Amino acid sequence: MRSVKDAAFGDDVRRWALRHACEDCVFFVDERAACANGYPNAMHRAAAFEPGSQVDGTFCKEFELR
Numbered sequence: 001m002r003s004v005k006d007a008a009f010g011d012d013v014r015r016w017a018l019r020h021a022c023e024d025c026v027f028f029v030d031e032r033a034a035c036a037n038g039y040p041n042a043m044h045r046a047a048a049f050e051p052g053s054q055v056d057g058t059f060c061k062e063f064e065l066r
């Protein structure tokens with residue numbers, strides 16, 4: 001699911017401490033900044049959801065909270 005990167009989304013993420021990106025996923029391998037399942041993850045990383053990112057932030061269907 002693609003997200004709308006607007007100020008309201010950023011406010012909600014901070015207000016509710018939402019976790020949705022690779023960095024908070026059990027399958028994220030910190031040492032390699034990679035997905036243990038082998039998925040390309042640039043669009044699922046936290047930075048992709050930041051305003052001004054060149055990548056469209058997209059929610060991952062395999063996300064599992066750490």
Ligand code: SF4
Pocket residue numbers: 020021022025026027028029034035036037039040041044060061062063064
């Ligand atoms: S399963 Fe999805 S959210 Fe989790 S690390 Fe892999 S690409 Fe990122």
